[in-house]
Amino acid sequence: MEPSFNLDAASRNATAFLSRSSSRVLAPHVILRFLAILLLLAIWGTTLGFINSASEIAERTAATSTGRLADIYEAQVARALREIDQTLRVVKYAHDMRGNDAVLQELQGKGLLLPNLWFTLSIANEHGDVVASTNARDQDNVTGRDYFEQQRHRDSFFVGLPDKNPDSNQWMLHFSRRLSTADGKFSGIELVTVFASYFVSSYEPTEMGEHGVLGIFGLDGIFQVRRSGDIVSAGERFNYRTLIKNLETTQEQATLSTNAWDGVRRYTSVRKLYGFPVAVVVGLSAKEQLAATRRNITIYVWRAVGASALLILIVAILDRMSRQLALSRQRAVEEQIAHAKHVEHLAYHDSLTTLPNRSLFSKLLAQNIRQAKRNNRQLALLFLDVDRFKQINDTLGHEAGDQLLRELALRLKGCLRESDTVARLGGDEFVVLLPELHDQTYAATVAHKILAAVAQPFSLLGQVLHVTTSIGISTYPRAGLDEQTLTKSADVAMYQAKANGKNNFQFYSEELSSTSLQRLNLESALRQALNRKEFRLHYQTRQDIDTGKITGMEALLRWEHPDMGMVAPMQFIPVAEESSLIVSIGKWVLRTACFQNVAWKEQGLAPVVIAVTLTERQFSDANLLTDLKEILASTRMEARFLELEISESILMRDIGKTVKILEKLREVGVRIAIDNFGISYLSVVAQQKFPFDSIKIDQAFIHDLDHHGKTTTLTSSVIAIGKALSSTVVAQGVETKEQAAFLLESACNEYQGFYASAPLTSDQMTELLRAQKVLPLDS
Template sequence: MMLLVIWGSAYFLVNKERMAIERQAELSVGEITDTYEALVVRALREIDTALKLVRFTANSTDHASVLSVLNEQRLLPPALLFTISIVDEQGMVIETTNSGLLGQRLMPPSQRTLGDDYLAVGEVDAYQEKQLTFTRPLMPEQEGSSGWVVIAIDANYFVSSYEVRSLGQQGMLALVGSEGIVRVRRSGDTIHTGELMDIEAWKSSTLDAVSDPFLTHWQGVERYTLVRKLYDFPLSIVVGLSAQEHLDAAQQLARNYWQRAGWTSGLLLIILAILGRLSWQLQRARQRVMEERVLHAQQVEHLAFHDTLTDLPNRAFLSRLITQAVKLGGRHGDSFALLFLDLDRFKLINDTLGHDAGDHLLQEVARRLTSSVRGSDIVARLGGDEFVILLSKVGRREQVEPIATKILSSVREPFMLAGQECHVSVSIGVSLYPFDGLDEQTLLKSADMAMYQAKQLGKNNAQFYTDELSAEMDVRLTLESGLHRALADHEFRLFFQSKHDIEAGNTLGMEALLRWQHPTLGLLEPTQFMTLAEESGLAMPIGQWVLENACRQNMLWQHEGFPALTMAVNISARQFYDNSFVESIKQALTTTRMNPKLLELEITESMLLQNVQRTASIFAEIKKLGVKIVVDDFGTGYSSLSDLNALPVDALKVSSSLVKRLSGTRRDQQLSASVIELGKSLGMQVFAKGVASHEKTRFIGRHSSLSFHGFYSNRPLSAEQSCEREK
């Protein structure tokens, strides 16, 4: 059957291609005939119009000047192609556009049509070239001959449109007279005249010879031929395309199809032989393949619903289990709890010990979590270091708290990672069904909020979802969405707090304090939004804005006549360790043209501990600019005195927590005084921060005229309020 299909298809394609080529040849003959007819008719009409124009002019003027007058008026066709002559009744040329013919004798026309007014077509030999002549009488209304107007043109002109590309070498363009005499014919590059072509016999043998192409066999060539009679003129046109030339392509295709059919048949027989050899092997392997497919399907299903690293249920499987638990809870009134867990310090483990150690940690945590819950509970991994535990048949906090405590204790046990003992904790958020949500998304969101609260409260603890927590998260989302437009909408403000010399009583400098004028939440302090800014990557652009605007305000005060005061700007850790931090300082100073000696950068003492070596290199670049460096919150960190003494620090700002102790017991006062004296012993300028009472001011005054600022001396004010106060 397949062989029958192959050879039947080959036969069908061969016939189809042959018929398509024959049809295309017939269409091509029609198109070429239409074009050729239009060209010939246009040329004949131009010739006939010129004959009638010359005759009309000759009948109304002197014969000797007719052609000259018309030529001057550019009414005659170009002399390069057409030769126009006026002949008298004896056949003598009396005027012509070709001076070589003047005075010669031409044979009178022998063809007449339509009475005395006729268009005669004839032939002459001139300069070894065949020319066609077109003649009309000068005075057709008179009896007898009174002369003629003759236009001669090279016969090649009527077949010059022959294109080998479309007609081939054996095609045909011909102009045939009414007697069947070929006036001119071209095939390829060869031109013939004077042949006899029996057009009437062709027409009588074909019913549609006038409108459709037909096959003719003339002079040994079979052609698709179309004949058109030019009814306004005693001529017909004949267009032919060689059948052999057009069918060569079909024959070549036929050979290709038969060859391909033969090759395909041979290949098919070989394939059938091979298949016969392999069929019994296929039968033996079929059972084994089916078993492998079943096993593979089971593996795929397992991978689709389980985490590849820990082999715990993944997010998709957990979603299905929670949805099922919600349906059962709604039907039977059962309750359950969701525990959302996130490992603390997991990123540090990954960064320091590598991802292999991190993967091993996740596997070990998964094992400990599974062993810490009941067999009916589900432990799933969402991704990264996030896990979710589904506790069934629990509905009160008292039931969840012992399990959460057991989980916290289990995870706190040390892990052996890359040959080192590591300690990791976990933060847990808990939501209860149906109290904290009635669907999967709400329950997970509630547990996630509670887990975030556990992170905020110092990690390594478990927190339950509350409505107040939801409100706090709504505020957080509002702040997060507003931070991205705060800079563009100019919602940030700078407030300024003065720094005083307690002995002289004058102002030493100003400190720029950032505030956010939120459109709905009001005026916010940095502690309410800077943590979010660092998490969202906006700490650097906000810090740059504070730096530039603080310097710009300092210069505005100087231009208004105020003394040149120092301007202190707080720098966050994210901003300080950014690679472009030093360049941002240069840009701010260059833009505002402020003296670098007036700029003070306040760095917290805790930042010095993160990377002392890198901090020292950054400090060195800052000092090259001439900018001062102040260590903020001095006395609260654990920086070594050797590090402080080695770093190019200009001043120390005593922590406000130590200043608060000044109003406490004698021991608290001695502790604060010791820290202040320790800072002064390092050879640095020391001033107090957060002075808010007269007693603290008097205490500071007893310690070497310590500079200070705080609410007691001056609350943070806007630039305009600060300007009015100084005035």
């Protein structure tokens, strides 16, 4: 019996031990500590995963950006070199045909040569003497120069070593071709000299940073030109074996390496130009490109530290409270879950329209791109923007704008299949995802349905409003292989739709991308033009048709860019108008013109009427009258000496609203003129509603006058209509004596154009006003 007793006791002891051990293991504080360890591991594991992922994405993005910039720069340089080579061939042909050195002046007069702003074209004889040049000061001897000596034994496009211009201390590049006699003997060279900075003028610090690099180098390892930040250099020799190796492998994306010439570690892409003995190099500083990611990594780490500290604190509190707070913890967990669901909904949906927001749509698009790639399918992305939405907000208020967006969201949903997705990116921008696309027909069909649905009238705050939208369409894989590229392509196509008159859709193409990049570069430069004081005002006189005396003048805006030179108004005014920059630029024009007119009066010159043109956006600006009154007051300009010109096409938008604006302008005391008269079919009855002081006939009626054809009859009719409206009739674009004589016969009052005077600077106009008599305003 004793052995049995001992066995039962041992069994009971073992059971008690296991029970106590189980109790300790399952104790709340032990479970909490175990869970805390797991959560800490999860926090730091997730943080490290985010860090690795962010680093990889940043590196890939930097490499891809470098490759993209290299594609653009390669195309720019290749185009420039082809233009230079083509010019050399034209001069060579003309020289061979004429057999003299005067061909440069003849070709330059015909506009067949490159612009003198950046390029100088010269001809040197067999002794190296420069016998002809588009630069009058360029009379040097080029004997001994590599671009001269090499052409003695060859006949090909040659790129010479860069050197510095002794006058401007700027690096210059030289491109030459051989000139030969009829029997093939060497008779000299033709030479194009270019500012080296021209080839790196596309360097944009906001995109490439302070330590990026753009450059062109010969295959002999000498830089023709290199720019990093604001520093432009040339003529440097470097160890280019690594670059040549990259060039031979023709990598699409950039490689990360330490550049031999300055020791900076960059993502570098090298491209050899086809048909030319040079290569281009584009690099982005790894330090600059990854700086934001490194800051984010620091934030991730501190967040993980904070989360860890918070977790330890919570565990310590819960360890003390254990059983007493069990129920409270349960309720807290339930509340957190409900809150998380609410927060998640807010995080991924637009609060105004309840549509998916940018973040959720980005995830859906990325997911659908992966599925399309896996199943070898297409998908389409539609980018929508409401036309003139800002005007609706400014006119009817934000409440009406919000109501419009909600109604628009419902209409968009009604145009789509269940498998399609519509999201709001922000403001008045919407995107539509069409997965499982068999061809582009369905995308076009949906676009047509959306345009028709949006075109239906909206009832906003008791008012009926007609709205249109512009749509850009990109398709996978044709327009891009990733989310960012597809979205950007659709955005580019949408801007093209707006440029084509709005209320239409456009599919993305490579040509649109190139145009969009040029427009963005121009808009970026335009935003800085006012601060950099790059705008100028020139003035062109209006003269009496009978006496030839000055009756007034028009202020003409000019943009003098430090790199692009004089930019034509037709090139930058539309960009300024679309981007709303025209409002601030227009205020500068008005203020400057008024100051100048007051300055002339204070110099004792006869007062003149000065005309300033208003664009559509300026005319509809809610602050036009306030700004105008402030400018007249601050410049001490009498309102009767300021004339505002408004295009006939603008007046046709909303005649009732236009009349109200013009009446308020009339109350200020300024003069009002209708510009481009006769081209928009505005009826005489409608014109009689407008209080005009003068009517300016569109120059199209003047350029083709022949005294015998339909043009003269039509022009005479337009003049007669203007006279019937009891207004001063001004003919624009008068360039010849015959045109002026015809206008005199047709009883036109005044004329403006190069026949009277070209646009003049303020100083030139001052001298003209002193020399000529000015008709009084009331004459």
